[in-house]
Amino acid sequence: MIKAIVTDIEGTTSSLAFVKEVLFPYARANLADYVRRNIAQEQVKKIVAATGQEINAELDTEQSISQLIQWIDEDKKVTPLKSLQGLIWEAGYQQGDFKGHIYPDAVENLKKWKAKGLDLYVYSSGSVQAQKLLFAHTDYGDLTPLFSGYFDTLIGGKKEPQSYSNIAKNIDIPPEQLLFLSDIKDELDAAKVAGYQTAWLVREDALQAKAGHLQVSSFDHITL
Ligand SMILES: [Mg+2]
Numbered sequence: 001m002i003k004a005i006v007t008d009i010e011g012t013t014s015s016l017a018f019v020k021e022v023l024f025p026y027a028r029a030n031l032a033d034y035v036r037r038n039i040a041q042e043q044v045k046k047i048v049a050a051t052g053q054e055i056n057a058e059l060d061t062e063q064s065i066s067q068l069i070q071w072i073d074e075d076k077k078v079t080p081l082k083s084l085q086g087l088i089w090e091a092g093y094q095q096g097d098f099k100g101h102i103y104p105d106a107v108e109n110l111k112k113w114k115a116k117g118l119d120l121y122v123y124s125s126g127s128v129q130a131q132k133l134l135f136a137h138t139d140y141g142d143l144t145p146l147f148s149g150y151f152d153t154l155i156g157g158k159k160e161p162q163s164y165s166n167i168a169k170n171i172d173i174p175p176e177q178l179l180f181l182s183d184i185k186d187e188l189d190a191a192k193v194a195g196y197q198t199a200w201l202v203r204e205d206a207l208q209a210k211a212g213h214l215q216v217s218s219f220d221h222i223t224l
Pocket residue numbers: 008009010011012182183184
């Protein structure tokens with residue numbers, strides 16, 4: 001008996017393309033301008049200071065901007081960069097420059113499951129702040145009321161069984177009563193080791209033989 005659902009975002013509720021082709025390029029394109037315009041704000045000042053600290057150097061605003069862009073190009077997940085991307089996305093969502101993508105079948109079924117009394121949680125490698133922003137600004141309105149909690153990699157890596165145990169403990173539901181949804185087999189394997197039930201969202205690729213997990217092309221094919 002499933003009591004709650006823990007879902008991944010990228011490739012599961014939402015398209016990979018939205019994150020890769022909309023969110024990240026938007027943050028890069030707007031980074032310099034955003035920092036220059038908001039440098040008087042405490043949060044931005046702190047990010048600039050933290051950027052220098054990260055490389056043990058004293059950087060002015062323009063040098064910090066160059067460093068932050070360099071990290072993006074090197075695909076470094078550095079805290080000041082992640083914080084800044086969160087602020088830039090927040091501004092982008094608020095200005096209506098883009099909406100958080102979510103597949104129609106995901107919205108429909110998440111709503112249905114919530115109405116049936118299941119609790120819904122998010123576990124994604126994007127920061128909790130970024131997760132909330134995405135679900136707060138979708139074509140279907142603010143979906144954050146659907147979710148009872150959000151987890152990012154602060155709870156542990158997505159391919160480590162311990163992370164799933166931590167989440168189960170945190171929400172106080174036995175792992176056997178949790179269903180984890182993801183598009184990545186290693187994550188599903190880790191959740192299964194922790195005792196979760198699993199469903200593999202295979203939206204674009206072909207179904208795999210001997211997957212060891214229920215495979216579905218849409219949330220419509222998950223029956224609880
Ligand atoms: Mg994913």
